[in-house]
Amino acid sequence: NQPKVNLAFDIGASSGRIIAGFYQNNKIHTEEVYRFKNEPIIVNNKRCWDLKEIYHQLTLGLKAASSRYRNIASIGVDTWGLDYCLLDDEMNPLHTPINYRDDRTEGIPEELPIPFESFYDKTGIQFMRFNTVYQLYSDFKENPDYYQKAAHLLFIPDLINHFLTGSSLMNEYTVATTSQLINAYTKNWDDELIEQLGFPKRIFKDIISPGETAGLLRHDLAEETGIKPIPVISVGSHDTASAVAGIPLRSKESAYLICGSWSLIGIETESPIITPESLTYNLTNEGGVFNTFRVLKNINGTYLLQQLKKCYNKSSHDAIDFPDIIQAAKDAVNRHFIIEPNHSLFMSSDHIINDIREYCRSNKQGIPNTLGEYAIAIYNGLTNEFSQQIKHLEAVLNHPIETIHMVGGGSQDQLLCQITADLTQKKVISGPVESSALGNICMQMYALNQLSSLSEIRQLILNSSHLNVYEPTLTT
Ligand code: LFR
Numbered sequence: 116n117q118p119k120v121n122l123a124f125d126i127g128a129s130s131g132r133i134i135a136g137f138y139q140n141n142k143i144h145t146e147e148v149y150r151f152k153n154e155p156i157i158v159n160n161k162r163c164w165d166l167k168e169i170y171h172q173l174t175l176g177l178k179a180a181s182s183r184y185r186n187i188a189s190i191g192v193d194t195w196g197l198d199y200c201l202l203d204d205e206m207n208p209l210h211t212p213i214n215y216r217d218d219r220t221e222g223i224p225e226e227l228p229i230p231f232e233s234f235y236d237k238t239g240i241q242f243m244r245f246n247t248v249y250q251l252y253s254d255f256k257e258n259p260d261y262y263q264k265a266a267h268l269l270f271i272p273d274l275i276n277h278f279l280t281g282s283s284l285m286n287e288y289t290v291a292t293t294s295q296l297i298n299a300y301t302k303n304w305d306d307e308l309i310e311q312l313g314f315p316k317r318i319f320k321d322i323i324s325p326g327e328t329a330g331l332l333r334h335d336l337a338e339e340t341g342i343k344p345i346p347v348i349s350v351g352s353h354d355t356a357s358a359v360a361g362i363p364l365r366s367k368e369s370a371y372l373i374c375g376s377w378s379l380i381g382i383e384t385e386s387p388i389i390t391p392e393s394l395t396y397n398l399t400n401e402g403g404v405f406n407t408f409r410v411l412k413n414i415n416g417t418y419l420l421q422q423l424k425k426c427y428n429k430s431s432h433d434a435i436d437f438p439d440i441i442q443a444a445k446d447a448v449n450r451h452f453i454i455e456p457n458h459s460l461f462m463s464s465d466h467i468i469n470d471i472r473e474y475c476r477s478n479k480q481g482i483p484n485t486l487g488e489y490a491i492a493i494y495n496g497l498t499n500e501f502s503q504q505i506k507h508l509e510a511v512l513n514h515p516i517e518t519i520h521m522v523g524g525g526s527q528d529q530l531l532c533q534i535t536a537d538l539t540q541k542k543v544i545s546g547p548v549e550s551s552a553l554g555n556i557c558m559q560m561y562a563l564n565q566l567s568s569l570s571e572i573r574q575l576i577l578n579s580s581h582l583n584v585y586e587p588t589l590t591t
Pocket residue numbers: 127128194195196197198215353354355375376377379413
């Protein structure tokens with residue numbers, strides 16, 4: 116009599132995981148079933164995603180899950196946002212999906228016939244030069260034949276849902292909002308913007324919401340993996356939407372900080388905040404589960420530490436890992452170095468040591484020279500941004516924020532949590548680490564009528580998680 120298991124496919128910009136979740140004794144338990152690397156590949160000189168490899172890895176992961184659990188009830192998929200594939204009317208991809216960190220959209224935003232303010236008024240989405248709208252504009256410009264050939268635009272989780280079901284051909288709402296083409300008030304494609312940009316309207320699919328069913332697992336895939344043709348549920352398929360769903364937020368005074376490749380700092384609201392002030396601060400209004408909004412800001416996150424690790428290991432004989440970087444940052448003698456994480460130098464930084472040195476030199480800080488000094492420049496840059504953004508959020512909300520919930524892999528970094536508490540002078544609550552998998556799993560349980568609301572989801576997650584508290588200490 117094994118408990119029912121829900122499988123979360125939680126795929127990020129550096130790794131993909133299959134996490135199994137099951138309910139027992141009033142708690143939700145999670146187990147990692149399978150993990151694989153998800154590294155960009157170069158195709159036609161562009162930084163791309165290896166979608167075929169992702170499909171292959173997911174099939175292996177399904178096999179691993181079926182050999183471990185007898186009672187798998189459903190699957191839900193969440194991935195990073197923005198990226199997509201265009202397909203023809205026979206579902207053949209027109210290109211390999213391109214990674215948002217590719218530089219093909221440099222200079223593109225300036226070419227659009229619509230001023231950014233008009234986009235913002237309607238969509239509430241923050242400016243980032245790699246938002247889907249700019250990527251699409253660049254693709255159609257480079258490949259005019261797409262105007263005839265493109266029949267479907269599917270975001271990465273939509274593509275995976277199609278792969279799993281063989282039938283689903285929809286755009287999931289939360290990930291579609293990252294395109295900068297979804298109207299924040301109608302929660303649907305903004306036809307006026309699409310027309311003004313000259314994109315073929317047919318490529319934009321019907322919107323499916325989190326909590327609906329995308330389809331059933333393909334029969335052949337079910338047979339191959341030994342899993343029944345179970346439902347594939349549409350969850351908050353943007354990983355950040357699943358992560359926010361999975362945070363035990365307590366009140367309107369609670370902010371969240373999701374620490375993954377990106378640091379996403381924000382609040383949850385019932386309606387969008389689209390004002391001249393939020394535009395100035397470039398705060399976004401992405402769509403959340405249960406019709407909420409994710410008012411937040413993207414700050415380049417642990418990507419910077421990952422690049423530092425890669426870069427350092429290339430040039431040194433002693434291979435280092437994250438604990439070594441943290442220790443080096445703690446021991447650094449010169450601690451004043453600070454970078455601007457969202458500076459264009461750091462968006463796709465394959466030579467981050469040089470980039471940090473160059474940034475500090477040209478900003479008259481001197482030149483950092485040791486692993487600890489590079490790392491402290493990143494920590495200072497990140498936490499300085501966190502405290503700025505908390506002030507911006509308080510200004511648009513018009514009330515103070517009391518606590519910051521830190522979740523995701525980076526929330527295990529005690530140094531990051533404590534500096535964040537000190538600099539913001541707010542209480543930091545860290546955990547759960549796996550908030551996106553938990554949010555994904557709980558939305559599946561909601562779709563299967565095992566949970567009935569967002570507050571019930573969060574209560575269950577609170578019961579199930581171990582949280583740590585960091586009180587702010589006074590800094591000098
Ligand atoms: C986080 C995330 C962010 C999105 C960025 C690129 O994994 O999904 O929310 O802005 O990746 O898609």
